Amino acid sequence: MDLASTFFNLDVLARSWPLLLDGLGRTILLGALSIVLGLVGGLFLALIRLYAPQPFRFLAIAYIDVFRALPVLVWLVIVYYAFPFLGLRLSPFASACLALSTVSAAYTAEIYRAGIQAIPLGQFEAAYSIGLNAFDRMRDVILPQAIRIVIPPLTNNSINVMKDTALASVVALPDLLKQATQAQALAANPSPLIGAAVLYLLLLLPLVRLVAVYEERFRRKGAR
Amino acid sequence: MSAAPLIRMRNVGKRFGEFNALKNVSLDIFAGEVVVLLGPSGSGKSTLIRCINHLEDYDSGDVFVGDIRVERGRNLLAVRQQTGMVFQSFNLFPNLSVLDNVALGPVRVKKQSWDGARTRARELLHRVGIADQAEKYPAQLSGGQQQRVGIARALAMEPRILLFDEPTSALDPEMVGEVLDVIKRLAHGGVTMILVTHEMGFARQVADRIVFMEAGEIREIADPQTFFSSTTNERARAFLDAVLNH
């Protein structure tokens, strides 16, 4: 039994290919949806944390702290296996999406907050001085500047969310990892797992590169 | 003067922790007046003008702009519409073109169309002598040009009064003149303003009244002639000696 026919068995790979593609599609859908929900939710959380009246601010801080401390896998298992006892029965996909996006929102909230707080006070004061209301101040002045700062960390966070989608195989979601293990069992050969790993890499390596390039550009700009 | 003052400050006090930045400050400013605030660094000049548009919240007393009391709440946006501010460090919005820096306020606050506001913004940029820079971004301009954008941005809201906090202090010396010229033209054109500056010659030329501050208090209010040549206030004398003799 040689290495190639064990781990890179083209015959097995070809047969499991449809299954892997099916899983990949679901992984991308889950990841993309969770990322978007996390980005939107995190922005609201950050604004509440920074500017809302006290009780809301406290709630936002509590939310952010709890979800940054709770392991995603634990939270996912609770959503899927414990929520039904409360009468809330979610599909594997919905459970995974809920778990991933609620956690992601906690992280992105902190990223947005850091970005907003990095904007000089003078920008806020200039916006106040021409009479902009809170919404216009954020939309026209503060957020466009903050976004530039937070794109790299937000992309990093998105990479993490995409990676964490693999946890969904625990709640029987037929995502890329689950389909790969399925195919591996069927063929009694681990090649599909290697195939899945390659697909994960193809999906995420470009993003990892992108962040690296962006950060390098940012660093050089800053040094000028 | 018989008309009601545009700005009314009554016994205004402001503390930063234990430190009294303003003590019992009372001052009236009338439409059309140019009031120059002088005083040593740390005497409370910035704090005073920042209380007028509520960038600082005062602790005691009253500030009125027209008949609106300056305080947190619904009236604050109206106060800020009526008071334009020009900052020492310009504080232009780096994410917007020069033109949109000027047009933003009218579009968002006065609900003008972008087209209309930009047309008006061009006129204002022309008025401060930088019409040709409209499409650039603030970072591409010199300091003097940036400050003139700052003035145009403040003017765009058609405020009843302009507040200047050391508008030329961050500029290289060769650019001070161009900014002072713009302010001088506004002053002679009847724009009401209150101005903090260390440019004594300029203060003397444009001021209708000089307000001298020290240690958070107004020590003297006088016309420039009197103030610069024959003030009897000991501290004002010492201040003038210090700034004029070097």
Ligand SMILES: Nc1ncnc2c1ncn2[C@@H]1O[C@H](COP(=O)(O)OP(=O)(O)O)[C@@H](O)[C@H]1O
């Ligand atoms: N945000 C602040 N926190 C604490 N102290 C302040 C703050 N702003 C101003 N001060 C203090 O208040 C005093 C008056 O400041 P300021 O009005 O800026 O003086 P000026 O403009 O005349 O130089 C100074 O001693 C300054 O250190």
Ligand SMILES: [Mg+2]
């Ligand atoms: Mg000052």
